[in-house]
Amino acid sequence: MSKNLLNILFIGDIVGEPGLSLLDTFLPSLIDKHEADFVIANGENSHKGKGINRSIIKRLYDLGVHVITGGNHSFAKWKVFDYMKEDGNVLRPMNYPKGNPGYGFGIYDIPDFDQKIGVLNLQGRTFMQPIDDPFTTADWVIERMKEETDIIFVDFHAEATAEKLAMAWHLDGDISVFVGTHTHVPTHDARLFPNGMGYISDVGMTGSFDSVLGMDKNTSMNRFKLGTPHRYRLANGNNHLCGLLTKVNLESAKCEHIEPIIYPSFNSSNLGD
Amino acid sequence: MSKNLLNILFIGDIVGEPGLSLLDTFLPSLIDKHEADFVIANGENSHKGKGINRSIIKRLYDLGVHVITGGNHSFAKWKVFDYMKEDGNVLRPMNYPKGNPGYGFGIYDIPDFDQKIGVLNLQGRTFMQPIDDPFTTADWVIERMKEETDIIFVDFHAEATAEKLAMAWHLDGDISVFVGTHTHVPTHDARLFPNGMGYISDVGMTGSFDSVLGMDKNTSMNRFKLGTPHRYRLANGNNHLCGLLTKVNLESAKCEHIEPIIYPSFNSSNLGD
Amino acid sequence: MSKNLLNILFIGDIVGEPGLSLLDTFLPSLIDKHEADFVIANGENSHKGKGINRSIIKRLYDLGVHVITGGNHSFAKWKVFDYMKEDGNVLRPMNYPKGNPGYGFGIYDIPDFDQKIGVLNLQGRTFMQPIDDPFTTADWVIERMKEETDIIFVDFHAEATAEKLAMAWHLDGDISVFVGTHTHVPTHDARLFPNGMGYISDVGMTGSFDSVLGMDKNTSMNRFKLGTPHRYRLANGNNHLCGLLTKVNLESAKCEHIEPIIYPSFNSSNLGD
Amino acid sequence: MSKNLLNILFIGDIVGEPGLSLLDTFLPSLIDKHEADFVIANGENSHKGKGINRSIIKRLYDLGVHVITGGNHSFAKWKVFDYMKEDGNVLRPMNYPKGNPGYGFGIYDIPDFDQKIGVLNLQGRTFMQPIDDPFTTADWVIERMKEETDIIFVDFHAEATAEKLAMAWHLDGDISVFVGTHTHVPTHDARLFPNGMGYISDVGMTGSFDSVLGMDKNTSMNRFKLGTPHRYRLANGNNHLCGLLTKVNLESAKCEHIEPIIYPSFNSSNLGD
C-alpha cells in the first residue's frame, strides 16, 4: 500500500502510576485503532508526579512510545541525569542553558517508512524559570533539523496561552505539528494553521482527574487557602488519557488532520442523548 | 409546558469589535437554537481588547445578554466606573478589595421562570494581582446568595489551571455551574463534578483567532522576542465565538448537561471525512 | 533613674549556625553596650537557613532576645507548629490566612519599665505568595494593639521596596518603628518619617556574607546559570551581624533615633584612612 | 602629579525633575570635592520617572556625566531610540535581545588619563522580563572588553538581591566595580570582594524621598490597597542624591576603596548627638 500520510500519536503529561496504568491498558489498542506510525509522550511527571526514571522509560518504550519529551520537571530526579546523556530518545527542553545534561531534539527513523521525523522540545518563560530564549533556540535548531527532514514535531512546554500562540505563529510554515503541554488541561482549539501546521494549545494530562493536575486535591486546596507548604501526594481515580492524533502529509510535510483523543471521554451529561 | 431544566448560555471573553460583530450576527440565533433561558457574557475585553463601556453594555443587553461578568481588565476604563455603581447586571470580580466600584455578584429573576439565579464573579491570584482571597470570599458570598436561590453560576477569572481546579473542588456541592475565563483558550474538559456542578476550565474567547488572544500577533511576537514594550492592537480575521451551554435542574439546582459551543468550528482537517 | 527613652535592638534574619554563633559571641555585649531594653530578632532562617526549632528558640531567649519574628520560612518545619501555638513570643506574619498555627502579634511587658510594647509581624505579597492583605490586616490589628499600648514595632517581611515604602507611609503616625526584613541585605535609608516613625527598608541578615543570602554561593550561581534545581547548603565565613538600634520616646511613642548596626563592619577600603 | 587611583563617581537612578535639579545644584561640587575622574549615572527614570530623552542626556553631559546607564525603563520612550543608535555613551542593558536599538557596553577614554575604562550595563531576570542570560552575556562581553582595558565597571540593574550577589561572585576577579541599581533604595553593604572588586547591592535613587521610589506615594498606596490601576505621578520633596565613590588602582585594576554618598544625609535622629 502506498501511504502518504504519517500518523503521529502524542500522549499528554503522564502523571504517575495512574497515568502509566492507563497506558498499560489502552495505549497498544489506541496505537492499533488509529494506526499510529510514531508515538511521542510527555513524561515529565511520570515518576510519582515529578520527573522520570529508567524503569518508566523502558516501560514506555515497551508500550510503543518512540520518543519521550519533558518539561520543567525533567530535572527533578538527578539519578536519571547520566541516562539522559546516553539515550537520545528521552528529550528535555532544548532551551535549558548549556551545562545541563540531556538532549533537546532528535532526528528519528520512522518505523516502516523511508523518512525521518524530527522532534523538538522547548519550554516557555512566562510565569516560569528564565531560561534561554525559546524563539531564537527554535530558529537555529529547526534550521539544523531541516537539513535532515522537513517533518518536525514540536512540544512547547509552557504556562501562558499568549506565549504558546506567539510561538505557534512564529513556527507556522516551518514545522508540521505544534503541541503545547504543561497546564495538564486539554484545550479545545486543535486546528490547522494557515501555513499547514497542526496546532493545539495543550494536549492535557494522562492521569487522575479526581485531582488538581493529577495530584491530591486536598493538598492543593490547602496550599491555596492557607498559603503555606503542604506536601504533594499523587491522586488516583477518574483516570483519563489525553492525547492527540495528527496526520502529516509525507510529501509536503504539512499537517492534514488534527484530532484530540480523550479516553475515556468525560462525563458531561445525565440527559442520555 | 412544564419544564424543569434551565438552559444557561455563557459567552467567553469578548475581544473588541470582531467579537461584538460575531455576537451581532449569531447570538440571537444561538439563543434560539439552544433555547437559552439566561445569557451571561464575559465583557472585560470588549472595548478594543481592554475594558468595557456603556454603549457596549447596551449593545450586549439588546442582543439578549442578561449579565456581564468581568476580570482583571474590568478596571481598565475609568469612565465606566460610575455606571458600574448603578447597574447590578455588570459584574467585576468580587474579591477586589473594598473601595473599588461595582458589584461582584447579583441575584437575578429568570425571565419566564418563577425562580432566581445568582451569578458570582471571582478572580484568581496565581500569576495575577494579589487581591483578596477568592476562596474565603466565595464562602461568605455563596452563603448569602443561598438565602435567595440555590442556582448559582460562578465565573472564576484566573490564569493557573491548578487554582481553577482547586476552586472547583472547593465549590462542588454548593453551586450549579463553574466556568473559568481569562486564558482566552477554550478547554476540552467540560464535565460534571461528583456533587453535581458543571465544570469547564476555560470557556475561551469570542474574537479573532488570527491573533494572540485576540490581539495583533506581530505585536505579541515582538514582545516575546525583544522583551521590550510594543503597543497592542486589536486583531481581526478568523473570528470565532466560544461559549458554553449548561442545563441546570431547577429542583435540585444540579447541572445535568454541559456542552461547549465553538462557532464556527475550527478547521482541523483537510481530509474531508 | 528617670529614663524616657526605650532602646529597642532588632536583629536581622539569622541564617543558620553562622548567624547563631555570632549572636552567642556578640549579642550580650551589644545589648550591654547599647543599653538595649528590648530585643527582637527575625528567626525565619535560623535552622539551617530555613525555619526554626525549639532549641534555637530557647538559645535566643537565653541570649537576651524577647521576641522572635518570622517570615515566608516560618512554616518550613512542621515540627515547630505545636510549639508556635503555645509560645506567644514567637511570631509569624499575621496576614497568613486563618487556619495556620501561631501568633502574628503580641503585647509584651518591657523589663524594668512600667509600659508595654506591641510587636506585629506582617508579610508582603509582591513577588511572594498571595496571602491576606497586609494593609487591612495592619489596620485592624494595630487598632486592637493600641488599646494596650502606643509603642508598636512592626517587622514587615517583604521583597519589593515599593511595597515596603507604601506600607511605611500607611503606618507613619500609628506606630513607633517600622523595619523591613527578607532581602538579607541591609539598606542605607534608616530615617525618621514625618510623623515620628523610625524606618528602614531592610535590616539585613545575620550570617555568612561569603555567600548568597547566607547560603552556599556556588549552588546559587548554578541555579541562576543553569535554571535547574540544585540543593541549597548553608554557607560559612565572613560572618556579620546586621541589626538596628531605635530609641523610642516613652511619652510620645515616637522614634527619636534610628541607627543601623553592622558588626563587624564590612571591609570597604584598603587605603588606610 | 603621578596618580595611580582612578576616582569613579556613580549616581543612582535619577527620578525625574527632582533628581535632575539636585544634580544641577550639587553634582559639579561633588565631582570637585571627591576629585571624580569619571562620572556614570543611571538615567532610566530621568524623564518624568520613566525613560529618558535627548535634552536630559545633554543636560547630564553638561553637568559632567560621561556615561549614562539604563534599565527596564530604557525602552519606555521610543523617540529616543534613533538617538541611542548614534550615541555610544548612553547605554541600555546589554542582554536585551538582538533587534533592540542601542548599546549595552562601551570603552571610553578617561579624561586626563592615558587609560581606558569599560562600562557594561546588564539586567537581571528574577521578578523581571525574561530577556537573555546576563551571566553568559557578561562572560563574552567582558572577554571582549578586556582586549582594550582591565578597568571594567558594571551596572547590574536587577530586583532580587540573590541574583545581584550571584552575579557579583561570578564577576569578582574579572572586573573592578559592580554596582546594583533598580530597587531605588541604597544598600548598606558596600565592600571589597576577595578578588578586588568593589561591590554594592544597590546605589539607591536620586530624587524625592517623600514618595514611593520617587513617585507619588498616594498613587502607590492605592495600587497596593485596591489592586487596581492608578496613574503614576512624579513626587517632589525631601530630595536626596544617592551615589557611590570608588577608587580603582590603575595598575592592578582592583578597587581599593568604596564609599556610598547620600546627599544630603537622611534625618535619623532628634537627639542631637
Ligand SMILES: [Fe+2]
Ligand atoms: Fe506536567
Ligand SMILES: [Fe+2]
Ligand atoms: Fe510542566
Ligand SMILES: [Fe+2]
Ligand atoms: Fe480576557
Ligand SMILES: [Fe+2]
Ligand atoms: Fe483577563
Ligand SMILES: [Fe+2]
Ligand atoms: Fe530571611
Ligand SMILES: [Fe+2]
Ligand atoms: Fe524571607
Ligand SMILES: [Fe+2]
Ligand atoms: Fe529605576
Ligand SMILES: [Fe+2]
Ligand atoms: Fe528599573
